[in-house]
Amino acid sequence: xxxxxxxxxxxxxxxxxxxxxxxxxxxxxxxxxxxxxxxxxxxxxxxxxxxxxxxxxxxxxxxxxxxxxxxxxxxxxxxxxxxxxxxxxxxxxxxxxxxxxxxxxxxxxxxxxxxxxxxxxxxxxxxxxxxxxxxxxxxxxxxxxxxxxxxxxxxxxxxxxxxxxxxxxxxxxxxxxxxxxxxxxxxxxxxxxxxxxxxxxxxxxxxxxxxxxxxxxxxxxxxxxxxxxxxxxxxxxxxxxxxxxxxxxxxxxxxxxxxxxxxxxxxxxxxxxxxxxxxxxxxxxxxxxxxxxxxxxxxxxxxxxxxxxxxxxxxxxxxxxxxxxxxxxxxx
Numbered sequence: 001x002x003x004x005x006x007x008x009x010x011x012x013x014x015x016x017x018x019x020x021x022x023x024x025x026x027x028x029x030x031x032x033x034x035x036x037x038x039x040x041x042x043x044x045x046x047x048x049x050x051x052x053x054x055x056x057x058x059x060x061x062x063x064x065x066x067x068x069x070x071x072x073x074x075x076x077x078x079x080x081x082x083x084x085x086x087x088x089x090x091x092x093x094x095x096x097x098x099x100x101x102x103x104x105x106x107x108x109x110x111x112x113x114x115x116x117x118x119x120x121x122x123x124x125x126x127x128x129x130x131x132x133x134x135x136x137x138x139x140x141x142x143x144x145x146x147x148x149x150x151x152x153x154x155x156x157x158x159x160x161x162x163x164x165x166x167x168x169x170x171x172x173x174x175x176x177x178x179x180x181x182x183x184x185x186x187x188x189x190x191x192x193x194x195x196x197x198x199x200x201x202x203x204x205x206x207x208x209x210x211x212x213x214x215x216x217x218x219x220x221x222x223x224x225x226x227x228x229x230x231x232x233x234x235x236x237x238x239x240x241x242x243x244x245x246x247x248x249x250x251x252x253x254x255x256x257x258x259x260x261x262x263x264x265x266x267x268x269x270x271x272x273x274x275x276x277x278x279x280x281x282x283x284x285x286x287x288x289x290x291x292x293x294x295x296x297x298x299x300x301x302x303x304x305x306x307x308x309x310x311x312x313x314x315x316x317x318x319x320x321x322x323x324x325x326x327x328x329x330x331x332x
Contacts, residue, residue, distance in 0.1 A: 058083040059329050060092045061140065063151040063161035064100050070149040071099050072161045072327055073110065074140030075125060082132050089158065091128050095121045099141065107141040142325040150174030154182045160328040166312075167320045173312060176300045177293075180308060181326050186293035189321060194292065199284070206283035210276050211268070218267040222259050228252050233260075294321055 059076035060083055073096040077083050098104075098113040098121065111122035119127065122138055129136040146165040152175065154160035162181040166174050188194040223230045232242045233256040242248040289295045294309040301311050312319040 057329075057331075059136075059139070060089050060158045061153075061161045061327055061329060062089075062092050062096045062158060063153055063163060064096050065149045065151045065163070066100050068147050068149070069100055069103050069143065069145055070151055070163045070165075071096060071104065071141065071143040072151075072163060072325065073099055073138070074327055074329065076137045076139045076329065077129075077132070078134040082134050083158075085132075088128065088132070091124060092158075095124070095138065099143075103143075103145075104141070105143065107138070110141050111138055140327045142327055144323055144325055146322065148174065150178045152178035152182060154179075159330060161326075163325045165322040165324065167322050168316060168318060170315060170319055173315050173319060177308060177312070177321060177324075180296065180299055181293065181324050183299055184293075184296050185326065185328075186296060186324070187291045188293070189323065190292050190294045191288045194288070202287050203280055203284050206280035206287075207276060210279045210283070211271055214271055214276070215264050215267045219260055219263045222263045223256050226255060226259060228256050233257075293324060 057076075058078060058080045059074060061072060061074040063072040064070065073092055075088070075092045075095070077088065082088055094115050095110065095113070098115055099110045102109070102113055104110045104113065111120065113121045115121060115124050117124065125136050125138045142163065144163045144165050148166040148169050150164045150166070150171065152162045152164075154162070160182055162178045164174050164178040164181060166177070187198070220230045223233060229248075232248045233239050233253065239248065239253050239256070243250060243253055289297075289307070295307050298306055298308045298311040303314075306314070308321065312321065
């Protein structure tokens with residue numbers, strides 16, 4: 001049977017599907033809207049399934065706070081063209097609105113939430129995937145509960161969002177700390193919040209790096225003492241290249257190689273362990289200052305350099321960060 005352009009427009013508005021797909025579904029369903037919608041749904045899910053092995057490097061992250069509950073939702077897709085589409089952003093907003101209304105506590109809860117069109121969130125994403133022809137994933141969810149939550153969508157681009165919970169109401173401070181979280185990507189609130197496994201790993205890396213540096217210093221000093229330019233023998237490739245250029249003799253090269261071998265072994269066997277531990281502890285403390293939110297240098301201070309905790313005290317001596325969340329689609 002023939003279908004009218006009015007019916008096609010109506011079903012397209014209801015489903016978001018393309019004009020050709022809508023017309024085909026209505027024709028096969030002989031004008032039955034419910035049957036046509038089901039046909040579109042089935043085809044969309046089938047298309048989505050075929051694309052399950054594709055990469056999703058774009059998407060949309062939205063954040064919202066209402067009545068002491070804040071949440072962020074991320075839905076990924078393949079291209080920025082789809083990510084910037086009004087229908088795609090509207091879908092993510094619908095999911096976020098449902099999550100905040102339900103005060104959802106996990107991604108699995110969010111996926112099961114019913115949206116206005118009757119679909120659960122996970123199915124709605126699959127259906128949109130079928131319409132666009134791109135793989136999509138409801139991939140990220142975070143929430144915070146409290147009366148003083150500030151939310152931030154970085155540059156309004158929907159690719160990086162943060163939430164910050166303060167112990168007292170201060171909208172300006174909360175907004176600036178939320179921007180700090182976006183810019184400086186802390187790994188923990190403070191030193192106490194860093195998992196022990198991360199502390200152990202960072203300390204072990206610091207110990208190993210310090211040992212390598214001490215050995216390297218001894219080797220460089222020995223090579224210089226032998227009258228050889230250490231920069232000309234810093235790697236096997238450079239040695240051969242510099243010999244070919246006439247900047248280094250074979251004899252000097254052989255001598256440098258022997259020094260590297262003997263001095264490295266001797267220094268590694270006689271390292272000052274107490275000194276190594278102290279330097280490693282210093283490096284671990286720097287890790288905390290660089291990566292713990294309250295210890296990071298505050299990026300939006302107009303005065304002297306201070307960390308986040310110090311800046312908050314300047315605004316109100318009792319003001320503190322209680323918690324934060326951050327989610328980005330970018331590879332960092």
